[in-house]
Amino acid sequence: xxxxxxxVPIILxxxxxxxxxxxxxxNYPSGDEVTGTVAPAERYRAEQDxxxxxxxxxxxxxxxxxxxxxxxxxxxxxxxxxxxxxxALMFGFAASEAFGSASVRGALSSEALRLGLSDASFxxxxxxxxxxxxxxxxxxxxxxxxxxxxxxVSSAAFDEAFSVSEMVRAFSNERIRSTVNSEQFRIRxxxxxxRGVTPEALRATFSEDLFGNSEALSALQxxxxxxxxxxxxxSEAFRGNLTSDLLNRAMSVEAFRNIAGSESLRMGMRSxxxxxxxxxxxxxxYFADANMIRAFSDESFRGPxxxxxxxxxxxxxEAFKSAFxxxxxxxxxxSSEALRTAAFDEAFxxxxxxxx
Numbered sequence: 001x002x003x004x005x006x007x008v009p010i011i012l013x014x015x016x017x018x019x020x021x022x023x024x025x026x027n028y029p030s031g032d033e034v035t036g037t038v039a040p041a042e043r044y045r046a047e048q049d050x051x052x053x054x055x056x057x058x059x060x061x062x063x064x065x066x067x068x069x070x071x072x073x074x075x076x077x078x079x080x081x082x083x084x085x086x087x088a089l090m091f092g093f094a095a096s097e098a099f100g101s102a103s104v105r106g107a108l109s110s111e112a113l114r115l116g117l118s119d120a121s122f123x124x125x126x127x128x129x130x131x132x133x134x135x136x137x138x139x140x141x142x143x144x145x146x147x148x149x150x151x152x153v154s155s156a157a158f159d160e161a162f163s164v165s166e167m168v169r170a171f172s173n174e175r176i177r178s179t180v181n182s183e184q185f186r187i188r189x190x191x192x193x194x195r196g197v198t199p200e201a202l203r204a205t206f207s208e209d210l211f212g213n214s215e216a217l218s219a220l221q222x223x224x225x226x227x228x229x230x231x232x233x234x235s236e237a238f239r240g241n242l243t244s245d246l247l248n249r250a251m252s253v254e255a256f257r258n259i260a261g262s263e264s265l266r267m268g269m270r271s272x273x274x275x276x277x278x279x280x281x282x283x284x285x286y287f288a289d290a291n292m293i294r295a296f297s298d299e300s301f302r303g304p305x306x307x308x309x310x311x312x313x314x315x316x317x318e319a320f321k322s323a324f325x326x327x328x329x330x331x332x333x334x335s336s337e338a339l340r341t342a343a344f345d346e347a348f349x350x351x352x353x354x355x356x
Contacts, residue, residue: 058332059332059336059339062329062332062333062339063339063342065329067319067322067323067326067329068323068329068343070319070322070323071319071320071323071343071347072343072346072347072350073319073347073350074317074318074319074320074347076312076313076316076317076319076320077313077317077319077320077347078347078348078350078351079309079313079351080309080310080313080344080347081343081344081345081347081348081351082348082351083309085307086307086309086310086313087344089303089304089307089310090304090310090313090340090344091337091340101289101291101292101295102327103285103286103289103291103292104286104289104291104292104295105324105325105327105330106282106286106325107283107286107287107292108314108315108321108324109321109325110280110282110283110286111315112273112276112277112280112283113277113283113315114311114315114316115273116271116273116274116276116277117305117311117315118311119271119272119273121264121267121268121270121271122268122271122273122274122277123268123305123306124264124265124267124268125259125264125265125267125268125269125271125274126268126277126305127296127302127303127305127306128259128265128268129297129299129302130255130258130259130262130265131255131259131265132293132296132297132302133255133297134253134255134256134258134259135287135288135293135296136255136293136297137253137255137256139249139250139252139253140249140250140253140255140256141284141287141288142246142249143246143247143249143250144250144278144284144287145284146246147275147279148241148244148246149241149244149246149247149250150274150275150278150279151275152237152238152241152244152246152247153250153260153269154269154270154271154274154275155237155238155270156270157231157232157235157237157238158232158238158241158260158266158269159266159267159269159270160228160229160231160232161228161229161232161233161238162260162261162266163228163261163263163266164223164226164228164229165261166216166219166220166222166223167220167223167229168257168260168261169216169219169220170216170217170219170220171251171257171260172216172251172254172257173214173216173217174252175211175212175214176211176214176216176217177248177251177252178248179210179211180242180243180248181243181244181245181247181248182243184210185205185210185243186243188205188207188210189205189239189243192204192205193205193233193239197230197233197234198230199224199225199230202221202224202229202230202233203221203224206220206221206224
């Protein structure tokens, strides 16, 4: 489709007018006249009472902007427009209220996050509902702020110890967690393990006189001959971090315990991307933002990132990132289905309009 730059705004406005008429026309009397100009504002407001409204001039401003032109001529966006599945993903994703959040837009411009999501093990963690339920807890976010804690949970010793389900179950018990976090336990552990880490020494360390009688403790005591636990407790660094307040707080969050007990998600914490991303003060600020947490807790927003093609568009397309880094453009796009349709159709036409 060969079109001069000067003619593009006129064509796009016309295309949008047709789209809006088709979308809204059935809801209004046939006598309502539209004579050659785009006049959807009143109809749009009638349909979208509780949304931020876009007037006629605002829509035309978006259509005629350089940002919009760069977006529809971007190759990654054009490929998305030519793929039915990608169009469907983009429609659901773009309609999310998350696009109104500066934190979400900021995170989506992060090179570190783009690289992290290209790592399958970290991607499984980042795109899990459990992580975002966990991130909703201030206790976990505070622990993740600490480099020592991130290093601990990404260590082989942590991975091995918490791959034992009875260990995870024990840390769901508040008394066990608080006792492990106590000075009395530190002294007991140092005394009992001074001559070597054995099943008997571990059982003496986690004794009922100190921890009380519970099913979780009894089940853990039966597993102290497991080589994974023996190797973990043989690590001085593991023993030191096990008694930290940071672990106590993190393990008080059920969603984090679920992550700690899942092999695929534990692997994500061992990925180099884990510390790189959660070690970034800027990104941690985004992850602490309520809008970010709500966005990635929503499958309709989080789900598209499972597609490599979508990630290419969201993270690698400079035109896409530039467009959605602008609050006005992002809100216009989110609020107007007709605008999204016009963008996809024009990008598809620019690509050549081949059969989808």
